[in-house]
Amino acid sequence: MCYADEIVILHGIFFKLLSKLDMCLVKIEEHMDRQIEQDGENSSIGCYQHLAILKELNSISKLYYGCEEVFWETMKCRKGAFCHLIVRYAQRSDDNKWILDCKEVTNFEARRHLALMMLPELKDDYEDLYEMLIDRSNLLAESFEYIAYADIESLHAGLFMEFKNEEATGPGVLREWFFLICQAIFNPQNALFVACPNNRRRFLPNPASKVDPLHLEYFTFSGRVIALALMHKVQVGIVFDRVFFLQLAGHTITLEDIRDADPYLYSSCKQILEMDPETIDQDTLGLTFVHEIEELGTRKVVELCPGGKSIVVNSKNRRQYVDSLIQHRFVLAVAEQVAHFAQGLADIMSCRRPQRSFFQCLNPEDLDLMLHGSETAISVDDWKAHTEYHGFKETDLQISWFWKIVGEMTTEQKKVLLFFWTSIKFLPVEGFSGLSSRLYIYKTSEPIDRLPSSHTCFHRLCFPAYPTIGVMRDRLNIVTQEHVGCSFGTL
Known part of the structure; x- marks a missing residue:
């Protein structure tokens, strides 16, 4: 068999393997849709091998014209399963750079997993x-x-x-x-x-x-x-x-990137670039290649290029002027x-x-x-669904009062209460399900004039059986004041 025949055979193997793996990814997606996870060592090994085989197929795809595009198009069609494999089976010891050759086939969870694996693993001891x-x-x-x-x-x-x-x-x-x-x-x-x-x-x-x-x-x-x-x-x-x-x-930093960082400069640069060429060539703006900055209370002029003071901005060099201005303001000044x-x-x-x-x-x-965490408002229903009770029962009046009061709180009060309870003010993007453990409400035997206390390490909030909703509201209002934070009570 000649070398050319081997190349043709390998090309055929690539497409057969890709087709087989595509069917495997379809099955994984079906399991995900039904929220079924396969148990047992063999299934785990098989799924891990899927990711390893995909890596090798990606390498082979680079040898043939058009095959790499076919490979990534297949992954786009099976994005959910592909990302599931990454999150569950990509290891710190693996070379995962190949996955980022086409970053659009990944989702947030997969990209986060790949990034966090570049940081050390926390020790339990x-x-x-x-x-x-x-x-x-x-x-x-x-x-x-x-x-x-x-x-x-x-x-x-x-x-x-x-x-x-x-x-x-x-x-x-x-x-x-x-x-x-x-x-x-x-x-x-x-x-x-x-x-x-x-x-x-x-x-x-x-x-x-x-x-x-x-x-x-x-x-x-x-x-x-x-x-x-x-x-x-x-x-x-x-x-x-x-x-x-x-x-x-x-x-590289472009004009569109600075829109939020400096809205005034962004608007000015846009106007310069969109201005009629004849108008700008008449030196209407009176601009040269310099930038005025304030440093330690004094204003100084900095040239954007050698001899910038004598170079007039015109229709031919205005793009260079804008790029130089952005480079100086956002790159060189803070390099x-x-x-x-x-x-x-x-x-x-x-x-x-x-x-x-x-x-x-x-x-x-x-x-x-x-x-930063989740951008959405704290969901009381999600909070309640991830809370367990010790000493209280979910049907007790005090628990009903508690969630009624929490539901009436302002957004900031909810954040302060969560911080008092857990030392967490910003939830992960998954909400309460993304926390390291569930939350707990403990009933104490302390007098009813005592304020709630917390053990933030264990996500535990403690309070006595307050006799009325009014008393409970007064106590919670005190611990949800911003200056109290989680330094109040027992941590």
């Missing part, structure tokens, strides 16, 4: 965890000392957190620390990050952060904190602006800050690939969901 003892009144500075100067390897096992002069320890305290430290890091008053004008919960690096001599060290620290929050799967209520995400992924933040992320990552691989796994919206 508390003795392996990196311990921190933080004073609430000096939260940012002491947290910086612990994280910025820690041995990198010691952070890979995970964190164990205590607040000074408080008895509480465990996961609930750590979740609270993540929330509080991220609020401090991204507080514009600390000059590290600035909020987008049209969306105050989106942030990007502050070009003027150099007012603090340690600002670059703080950016490295910030990158480590965000990576650790992702590693611990804690939603911190912070999201990155699209520009910041694209920088971390190593992508050091972004580089140090990226280094902090890379310090925590367990793989040897650059941090860009992590962001290239994701879409900007994916990171929003991972860092």
Whole structure:
């Protein structure tokens, strides 16, 4: 048999195998639709082999013209089953880069799984965890000392957190620390990050952060904190602006990308590009290749290119002017800050690939969901469905009153109650089903004048059998005040 015959045979094997696997993926989708999971070692091994065979088929498809397109079109048709295989069977030790050759065949769950596998796996043994003892009144500075100067390897096992002069320890305290430290890091008053004008919960690096001599060290620290929050799967209520995400992924920043980061600059650049050529060539705008910035309270003019002060913007170079302006404003002005933040992320990552691989796994919206959590209002029905009772029965008046009161709360009060109960203020995208455990309400034997207390590590809320709905409402109103948070009661 000649070499050419072998090539033809391999081509035929590719299509036969792809057809067989397509039928297997159809069966997986049918099982998923019926919410049936196959048990037993053999079925698990078989499904794992499906993903391994698909990887080899993808490699073979690159050898023949048009076959790679056929392969990915098949995966698009079986997207649900393909993503199920990724989430369930893709391992940290595998080379999963081939999956991202056609990222549109993946869903959020698959991309999140691939990205999180680049971070270390948390250790179960508390003795392996990196311990921190933080004073609430000096939260940012002491947290910086612990994280910025820690041995990198010691952070890979995970964190164990205590607040000074408080008895509480465990996961609930750590979740609270993540929330509080991220609020401090991204507080514009600390000059590290600035909020987008049209969306105050989106942030990007502050070009003027150099007012603090340690600002670059703080950016490295910030990158480590965000990576650790992702590693611990804690939603911190912070999201990155699209520009910041694209920088971390190593992508070029375009005009459309800056729409939220600087609406005024975006609008001005659009007008320049859409202006009538004759009008702009008459030097109506009076623009040259310079950019005026404010630095440490003084305004200065920066040339966008050598000799920029003498280069007039016209219809032929206006695109270059806009691109140079964007490059200076959003890339060069914060290059050091972004580089140090990226280094902090890379310090925590367990793989040897650059941090860009992590962001290239994701879409900007994916990171929003991972860092901020669910965008939808807290569902009381979902909350109730994931709550169990000890001492109380679901039919008790106190439980009926409780859920009636919760249903009448404002959105912010519900968040504060959830935070008091669990140290979680932002739910994962799956809602309450995405939490590490169910929630619990415990009946106590304390006097009825006592306020509710909580054990956030165990997702446990405790209160006595209040005699009336009015008494219960008064008690819950106190613990759902924003300043109380989860530092009130027993953690």
